[in-house]
Amino acid sequence: MDDLKFWIPLLCALGLGLSIFLLAHAIGRAIDAVPNEDRSYRDAPPRFFLLIWWPLRWLAYYLGPVLPLNLRQRVLVKLRLAGLDYALAPEQFIAGQLLGAAGAAGLAVWLIGNLHLPLGPWPLLAGACAYLMPGIWLRDRILLRRRDTLKTLPFMLDIITLCVEAGLNLSGALAQAVAKGPAGPLRDEFSRVLRDVRAGRPRLDALRTLGDRMNEPAISNFVAALIQAERMGMNLGPILRAQSEQRRNERFARAEKLAMEAPVKLLFPLIAFIFPCTFVVLGFPIAMKFIHMGL
Structure with a gap:
């Protein structure tokens, strides 16, 4: 009986140690099986994904x-619109979402455990919020890129027009526009076109890919005009000047539209927050005067 009390814990400890060793060995082999990624031709990933890059790459x-x-x-289209298709693959973006959700859920469990509170649904909610945050960030990046592109497009077209006429x-x-133009997504996209051309891709194909990648009507019209002018041997100067003038008129029309929408958007905060505070400020002295008169 004494021998059993000695051997059973020993065998259990040996079995647990062997299981941990086999699990660590399997994880090590799975990590070693992941090939190294050649990122010499790719852009740097965003900061959050860079912080968790090694587990993200293995999971992806x-x-x-x-x-x-x-x-x-679907994810690739969103990454392309955000200008991240050379930085992240779709599976890497989804792996980042999963790792963020797991990290947020684990952090919620740790915090709730230290506070000695019941878990409840909070770890699931934290994981769901962390999973959705990269998608919200990607959508905001797409909208910001679109706004910056439409804002800087007329100026970039002016630079290209002056260089062509010179x-x-x-x-x-395009190289002068990249060198002298304002920083932003449009300059990055023109730089990418030049990079594709230097890599041996035909210029018309690189421009057509630019229109497909940005999926913006203004850029698509600009690319279509350039392709048509190149095929027909037309002078690019007048075409580019007409494109620049049209884009500038469209930008002015968008500004007018936003200015006309501003009063409508201000109605809710005005009625919900500003008017009640104004009524309180104006009515409080009157109410206090009536109270004192009544007393």
């Missing part, structure tokens, strides 16, 4: 083959 490697094709396509070809004009 095993997550990629099981993702549905339609989900990959005797440069289209590639040289």
